[in-house]
Amino acid sequence: ALYRAKASGRGSARLFDPENDRHTTRLRQIDAALVNEFEKQVFFLEYQPIVRLDSGAVTTVEALVRWKHPEYGILPPDQFIRASEHNGAIIRIGAFVIEAACAYAATLPDHIAVAVNLSPVQLHDPALIERIGAALVRHRLGPGRIEFELTETAILDVSPETRRILEAITALGCRLALDDFGSGYSSISTLYYFRFDRLKIDRSLIKDAMDDPRRRTILFHIGRMARDVALTITAEGMETDHHRVSLIELGFEEGQGSLFAMPMSGEALHDWLRLRLV
Numbered sequence: 001a002l003y004r005a006k007a008s009g010r011g012s013a014r015l016f017d018p019e020n021d022r023h024t025t026r027l028r029q030i031d032a033a034l035v036n037e038f039e040k041q042v043f044f045l046e047y048q049p050i051v052r053l054d055s056g057a058v059t060t061v062e063a064l065v066r067w068k069h070p071e072y073g074i075l076p077p078d079q080f081i082r083a084s085e086h087n088g089a090i091i092r093i094g095a096f097v098i099e100a101a102c103a104y105a106a107t108l109p110d111h112i113a114v115a116v117n118l119s120p121v122q123l124h125d126p127a128l129i130e131r132i133g134a135a136l137v138r139h140r141l142g143p144g145r146i147e148f149e150l151t152e153t154a155i156l157d158v159s160p161e162t163r164r165i166l167e168a169i170t171a172l173g174c175r176l177a178l179d180d181f182g183s184g185y186s187s188i189s190t191l192y193y194f195r196f197d198r199l200k201i202d203r204s205l206i207k208d209a210m211d212d213p214r215r216r217t218i219l220f221h222i223g224r225m226a227r228d229v230a231l232t233i234t235a236e237g238m239e240t241d242h243h244r245v246s247l248i249e250l251g252f253e254e255g256q257g258s259l260f261a262m263p264m265s266g267e268a269l270h271d272w273l274r275l276r277l278v
């Protein structure tokens with residue numbers, strides 16, 4: 001009791017008091033629940049299928065966040081993610097996205113994973129790994145059902161800290177995708193130093209490459225390199241059947257884009273999947 005009385009004068013000593021610790025844990029849980037309730041009113045996710053180019057089977061759906069703004073209507077992520085990274089709100093938004101994506105994954109068949117975009121700022125959230133682990137448990141998901149997409153900007157710094165976080169995500173059993181490859185921030189070192197499971201080629205590289213032999217050759221070799229190091233090579237922004245035919249020729253395995261479906265509500269995606277199976 002003496003120790004406790006003395007210790008309570010110092011902030012950090014609280015951590016050693018089991019009674020107090022239970023109390024703080026409970027507060028933290030209540031806090032997390034409240035934060036989530038608030039975010040649920042404001043944000044929602046849409047989902048876009050990622051399909052195998054050969055069979056057309058859906059392997060993954062990417063979760064994409066939107067903001068239900070009271071005045072401006074539905075805002076796309078390009079209009080608020082950057083600001084949220086600057087003011088720190090991305091941690092809470094990101095926590096909502098992880099939770100909602102896991103809840104949705106639990107409603108899908110086991111062979112379909114959900115891809116979640118991670119902001120670089122979230123890599124500095126000390127609770128990130130705990131959040132992911134807790135969401136997997138809460139929704140009884142095998143970790144292979146969740147894939148995390150990182151853009152190269154997120155991980156340009158090949159620091160031990162970044163490595164530790166990415167390895168912890170992998171150690172949980174979740175997969176990692178390198179997003180927007182070729183969008184302007186590409187560097188081979190990202191691929192060189194970190195182990196990804198998927199390489200997503202940015203829409204801008206896919207767009208005009210199909211009728212240009214030189215560009216096709218470059219994509220062919222990126223694809224070949226990817227396959228040789230066990231990366232699932234994936235094309236973004238596939239809009240035409242010409243894209244599909246050409247990308248199969250170039251050895252691409254999976255793709256995403258308006259050719260298959262644009263992002264839609266979770267409910268609409270359920271219907272879309274059902275119709276496709278028939």
Ligand code: C2E
Nearest residue numbers: 064065076077078097117118119237238239256257258263
């Ligand atoms: P992204 O990760 O590259 O996501 C793909 C974007 O391309 C989506 O835009 C999608 O609607 C769009 N898209 C897909 N297929 C096509 C197509 O065939 N043609 C065209 N023109 N566009 C297509 P969206 O949903 O507006 O998202 C924009 C970006 O916002 C995402 O790019 C991602 O970087 C970011 N983002 C989305 N959700 C989240 C999130 O939960 N967390 C974080 N940190 N970032 C997110």
Ligand code: CA
Nearest residue numbers: 062117149179
């Ligand atoms: Ca993405």
Ligand code: CA
Nearest residue numbers: 179180200236
């Ligand atoms: Ca992308």
Ligand code: CA
Nearest residue numbers: 180183202203
């Ligand atoms: Ca993008």
